[in-house]
Every structure is written in structure tokens, then in C-alpha cells.
Amino acid sequence: MEEPRSPALDLDAQLLPHLADLDCVSLRRRRRTVASVAGARISVEGRELIDFSSNDYLGLAGHPDVAASARRATERWGTGARASHLISGHTEEHAALERALAEVTGRERALVFSTGYMANAALASALLRPGDHVALDRLVHASIIDAVRGSGARFRRYAHGEVGAAARVLGSRRAGEARRRLLWTDGVFSMDGDIAPLPALAELCRETGSVLVVDDAHGFGVLNAACGSVDAALLSAGDTPVYMGTLGKAMGCAGAFVAGSAALIDTLVQHGRAYAYTTAQPPALAAATRRALELSRKEGWRRDQLKERIALFRNRATSAGLPITDSRTPIQPVIVGDARRAMRLAAALEDEGLLVAAIRPPTVPQGSARLRITLSAVHERRWVTDLVDVLARSWEACA
Numbered sequence: 529m530e531e532p533r534s535p536a537l538d539l540d541a542q543l544l545p546h547l548a549d550l551d552c553v554s555l556r557r558r559r560r561t562v563a564s565v566a567g568a569r570i571s572v573e574g575r576e577l578i579d580f581s582s583n584d585y586l587g588l589a590g591h592p593d594v595a596a597s598a599r600r601a602t603e604r605w606g607t608g609a610r611a612s613h614l615i616s617g618h619t620e621e622h623a624a625l626e627r628a629l630a631e632v633t634g635r636e637r638a639l640v641f642s643t644g645y646m647a648n649a650a651l652a653s654a655l656l657r658p659g660d661h662v663a664l665d666r667l668v669h670a671s672i673i674d675a676v677r678g679s680g681a682r683f684r685r686y687a688h689g690e691v692g693a694a695a696r697v698l699g700s701r702r703a704g705e706a707r708r709r710l711l712w713t714d715g716v717f718s719m720d721g722d723i724a725p726l727p728a729l730a731e732l733c734r735e736t737g738s739v740l741v742v743d744d745a746h747g748f749g750v751l752n753a754a755c756g757s758v759d760a761a762l763l764s765a766g767d768t769p770v771y772m773g774t775l776g777k778a779m780g781c782a783g784a785f786v787a788g789s790a791a792l793i794d795t796l797v798q799h800g801r802a803y804a805y806t807t808a809q810p811p812a813l814a815a816a817t818r819r820a821l822e823l824s825r826k827e828g829w830r831r832d833q834l835k836e837r838i839a840l841f842r843n844r845a846t847s848a849g850l851p852i853t854d855s856r857t858p859i860q861p862v863i864v865g866d867a868r869r870a871m872r873l874a875a876a877l878e879d880e881g882l883l884v885a886a887i888r889p890p891t892v893p894q895g896s897a898r899l900r901i902t903l904s905a906v907h908e909r910r911w912v913t914d915l916v917d918v919l920a921r922s923w924e925a926c927a
């Protein structure tokens with residue numbers, strides 16, 4: 529007798545050719561399982577590697593005080609928040625973290641989210657509706673694009689960093705008729721490490737009556753102890769009414785926040801779907817994050833050391849003739865172009881105990897596959913110089 533055909537098998541039959549296609553063009557993603565992490569040294573599938581791929585820019589993810597705060601708070605609160613913020617999941621730990629974030633950012637209030645992806649989704653659902661008009665830098669983070677798409681607002685992307693192109697988007701007749709105009713940008717671009725031209729964008733927003741939204745996932749706590757790219761550009765809270773930062777990068781924890789006026793925060797509480805319809809982050813995580821935030825402020829040497837490592841990398845890489853970009857942040861991409869070559873270079877580095885991410889389309893535009901090197905305050909100097917030496921040696925070998 530014939531076995532009844534399982535629908536799961538049919539689905540697999542539909543899925544497998546696409547996965548094989550991805551393989552063919554070196555675009556299939558694979559996850560690596562990490563066995564241990566100590567500072568920037570990680571053990572992956574039986575090998576010890578120096579990690580130049582994480583966003584733990586200040587080395588706080590492994591800080592014993594942060595872990596101790598999480599432990600103590602877990603003793604007190606248990607693990608889960610048990611409910612969403614609007615039901616009964618909003619604890620004193622969350623409230624204390626929000627107060628600390630409002631203070632650090634110099635904004636009236638702050639709201640904590642479980643992830644940056646969700647913070648952006650909540651911002652879009654709370655601030656936008658169909659007919660509104662959004663200008664997006666060509667290279668904004670995928671979470672912003674998904675968020676804006678989900679809102680139904682009309683959006684147009686402008687050439688990366690080109691204020692004139694952004695002006696054309698916001699100055700269009702269509703934009704003029706919109707109820708609300710937004711310009712939404714990364715502060716520090718996640719795959720390129722360059723900083724948005726915020727002073728000019730803020731001026732453009734003033735002139736066109738648009739709201740400037742800054743996603744500072746890679747600037748918060750990195751460029752300075754407070755509002756990263758916004759403070760570096762000497763902009764006020766009035767210029768940047770919506771400031772978003774994440775807590776899983778420089779803070780070494782998890783989650784994200786939006787800082788702004790009481791009216792903005794309360795609007796997010798009312799209409800941020802990704803805020804309302806999800807379980808609050810664990811209270812112990814909020815406690816750990818508050819400790820990380822304190823350390824980020826108190827231990828300015830971490831940022832100094834990070835700056836020194838960035839300068840060291842850039843000097844050595846320039847001498848070695850590597851095609852680095854003009855990024856001044858810990859994100860130091862080396863553009864390779866071809867995805868296969870980027871993979872070969874990453875493999876060559878890994879053979880020498882150095883973990884660097886090869887970033888391929890669609891995460892970055894076609895033809896701009898790259899090694900995304902990230903530096904951290906806890907990288908030893910000799911690791912950075914080794915990285916440049918090995919990369920320079922591999923560069924021609926992997927042509």
C-alpha cells in the first residue's frame with residue numbers, strides 16, 4: 529500500500545532548490561555554534577578565535593559586574609517578566625532602567641524594548657500611517673525598512689549620505705501633502721561604519737517641517753557616553769526629537785530604547801504594537817543593563833582604548849595597502865566586491881585564528897561584499913596588528 533504523502537515533504541521539495549541556488553552563489557547563511565566567550569576570545573566548533581565580528585565595542589558583555597547584577601536580580605525576580613508591559617510585566621527594574629536612560633540621553637523620558645528591531649517597528653506603527661511620507665537613506669538598517677513597510681506609509685530611499693537627494697524626497701509635492709514627514713536614518717551605518725551627516729539632515733528637517741529619527745544602534749555608548757552620533761554632531765533634543773539606541777551592542781546586554789519627550793513616549797505606549805504585544809524583557813536583564821550603562825559612563829577609558837585600537841588598525845592597514853574606507857568608528861569594513869572572495873578571505877583569516885564576518889548581499893548592496901571588521905576596547909594591540917598582517921598576506925592569495 530502506498531504511504532500517504534506528507535505535506536511536509538512537499539514543502540521541503542519546494543524549499544530545497546532555492547537553498548541549493550543560494551549555495552551555488554556563496555550566499556547561503558550558516559550559523560556557527562559558540563561554545564564559550566571570554567572577552568574577545570571565543571571558542572567556535574572546537575577552535576579558539578579572536579573575535580573581530582561582534583558589536584561588543586566596550587567589552588561590557590563579559591563584564592563581571594554586569595553578570596553579577598543579572599545574577600542578583602534573577603534571585604530577586606526569577607527569570608521571566610511573566611506578562612507584557614501594559615499588563616503586569618513592567619517591573620521596578622524596567623522603570624529604573626528607563627529613568628537611567630532618560631538621564632543619560634538628556635531626554636524627558638525613555639522607553640525600553642525587547643529588541644531594536646521591535647523598537648523600530650513600534651516607532652513606525654506609532655508615528656506613521658498610510659499617506660505619511662518617509663525619506664530613508666539607501667543604507668538604513670533592514671529593521672527600519674521593514675518597520676516603515678509595515679506602517680503603510682509612502683517611503684523613498686535617497687542616495688547614501690546625500691542631503692540634496694534627501695531634500696528632493698522631502699521637498700516633493702507628494703511629501704508636501706502628507707500629514708507627517710519623517711527622515712529616518714542610522715546615526716552610524718551598521719555595515720559601513722560611517723556617520724550620517726546629521727547637522728545638515730537636521731537643518732533639512734527644520735526647513736521642511738519633518739521629524740528626524742535617529743537609530744543610533746552603533747553610536748550609543750560608542751562615540752561618547754550619551755547620545756553618540758547626535759551629541760557628536762552637537763545637535764539638541766529639539767533637532768532630534770526621536771533618539772533610538774540599542775542595548776545589545778556597546779552595552780553588551782539586549783534590547784533597545786527610544787528616548788524623547790513625554791508625549792512621544794506615551795504615544796509609543798499607546799500605539800507601538802511591538803511594545804504592547806510582547807512579553808516584557810526579563811527584569812534581571814534590565815538590572816544588568818543599568819549596570820552596563822553605569823560602567824559605560826564611569827569607565828571612559830574603554831572608549832579611549834577603543835579609539836586607540838581604531839587608529840592602530842587604520843594606520844597599519846593603510847601602510848599595508850589594504851582598501852579601508854574612511855570610517856572613524858569601530859566598524860571598519862574592507863570592501864571586497866565578490867561574495868566568494870569575501871568568503872575565501874574570511875576562511876583564510878579563520879585559519880589563523882581570527883574571526884571576521886564576510887557580509888554578503890542582500891545585507892549589503894550587490895557587488896559590495898565585504899569583511900566587516902569590528903574593533904573592541906578589549907582587543908589586545910597585538911591581535912589588531914596580527915589581523916592586519918594576516919589580511920595583507922591573504923589579500924593577493926585569495927584574489
Ligand SMILES: *Cc1c(COP(=O)(O)O)cnc(C)c1O
Nearest residue numbers: 643644645669671718745774783
Ligand atoms: C542591530 C541594529 C538594530 C536591531 O537591534 P536589535 O536589538 O539587534 O534587534 C537596529 N538598527 C540598527 C542600525 C542596528 O544595527
